[in-house]
Amino acid sequence: MVLTAIILISLAVILGLYMIKFVLQKKNPPKGVAIVHGTLAALGILILLIYALTTSEHHKHWDSFAIFFTAAIGGIYLFSKDIRHKNIPVWVAVVHGAIGLTGLGWILYHVTG
Amino acid sequence: MTRSLWKAKAQKTNYPALKNNITVDVAIVGGGITGITSAYFLAKEGKKVAVLESHELAGGTTGDSTGNLYKMVDKRLHHIQSKWDEKTARAVAESRAAAVDLIENLVKEHEIKCDFKRVPWYLFSETNKKDETIEKEIITAKDYGIKADTLQELPIPVQVSSAIKVEGQAQFNPAAFVRGLAEKIDSENCHIYEHTNVHHIEKGEDHVLSTQHGTVTAKKVILATHSPKGIYPVQTAIYPHREYAIAAKLNSGDYPDGIYWDTEATFHTSMRTFKNHTGNYVLVLGGHHKVGQEDNYERFFEKLEQHARKLFDVAEIEYKWSAQHYKPADGLPYIGESSDDGIYFATGFSTDGLTYGVLSAMIFKDLLSGRENEWAELYKAKRFTPIKSAKNYIKENINVAKQYLKDLPGKAEAERFYEVGIGEGKVVEVDDEKWAVYKDETGQVHCHSAVCTHMDCIVDWNDAEKSWDCPCHGSRFEATGDVIEGPAFSPLDKRDVKSRKDS
């Protein structure tokens, strides 16, 4: 389960990196990419949540879930701004990306460590 | 080129464009049936009113409709009854009947030359598959005191399995009505401006509407623009569809009066006749589909023509046109104040909006004068009906999400500009961005961003209307980028043609 979540979130991160290029160039990221990115991330987070609620393992990955959830809130904020043509604060996009990347690093460290 | 019979037959208008800054009590954006009837009533109430119309009066859907007036609804009253309840269906029928009567009274009072006449409404099925729909409508009609006669045959040459007739409905030329009524508006209180596009509204205690050469400041604004301009939550609850119309002259045969609705679901045809001193016509309409989600839009006209020729001895198709309507999630239009204080709209009329447009004006007249209106609550724009809306809401918004997926890297219709033929438009990917590329008849290439300026969906080329149509919320743009209709305020962003892609 955790592996599935990691794969989904990794794909979301790759698309996120693709989009941040647009944000830094002050261009509109393609909405299709944004939707796929959000859907992959949401599925990954959902699977992590189900895992945390159902597993009997000691490490339930609540810490990674919390990091990704925080990143997701930033993502929803960014998407809602972008779709209404409000200026996206570049720093929010960068922080959102950084949190997502940190989460990915964190969960990989715990899974492989 | 497409051209509607109504616009061609109605008197021309010649109102000035706005050239200065003005302040009024009510600014009405849109000079269709909703805007002009609202202006008429509000000016009569003594309010200072300005009507701002981006093109010409009745140049939008009103002038592209069928011109039928009836108390029933496109989706059938029994649908409203099953989705809502008996009381609601009755209120819908009563409110619509009141609006039709009001139109008749206005026509008589002001002697508006719009060929208004009372005619019967027919609903028929060509095969017994749809007999049940007719049965249901007979029962519902009876419940609301509407006298429906059953028939074995129609005055038009169509073989029917079953049919009903309701007397006392009406028809007119909608463009002639709107333009005629506009002339009768109290000119002391109301000024009409044509070719005055509102491109921005600064919301505040006083709203400021910006146009090219002037501004209008008003405490109250009515967005009589069919779909409200800008971004409103209601746009997730109204679903844009296009429909096609032809007006044919016949070699032989009669032009019997009436509104003829076929229950056949796939092409959803309706027919009517129009007779005046300038000529007689049979109108055939149908082929509705979601905006911007088809290929080869011309085929809808071809299919209508085939249908007309099958039934009538057609001499010539003199007019053909298409138009847009917005289906509401819970079956009723949204009329009233929006989530922004002092900004009102009327939308989600489906193909029943000539009557609903006038009904909206009746509601606005009361709401903006601080009076109660018996139907305001029923059609309230801010209503929340999750259970009644859920099915359509989920289906249609998943569809919108799918449209966004067209904006993926590498997903374009053409790689190079030379793949775009003369008179054609295609989406081409240039520098990681989708461009709407149109090559006009002289071979000149017009390039714009293909990203809709409303909510960023990728627009689709409509070969029948030579327009860029947004599949998400129905904004439409000229081949040259300017807004035609829909919720978008701004034209498509221009792009520089000089590009590596024309190699």
Ligand SMILES: Cc1cc2nc3c(=O)[nH]c(=O)nc-3n(C[C@H](O)[C@H](O)[C@H](O)COP(=O)(O)OP(=O)(O)OC[C@H]3O[C@@H](n4cnc5c(N)ncnc54)[C@H](O)[C@@H]3O)c2cc1C
């Ligand atoms: C094919 C078809 C057939 C139909 N037949 C019937 C029928 O028989 N009976 C019936 O009851 N209903 C019918 N309808 C529905 C009906 O035509 C519409 O619901 C109705 O005309 C809507 O009127 P309106 O005034 O609200 O909008 P419109 O007539 O579209 O008017 C809106 C106006 O706003 C203007 N505008 C838009 N944006 C701006 C801006 N930024 N600045 C300034 N002006 C702006 C537009 O130019 C336009 O003139 C039909 C619809 C279709 C598609």
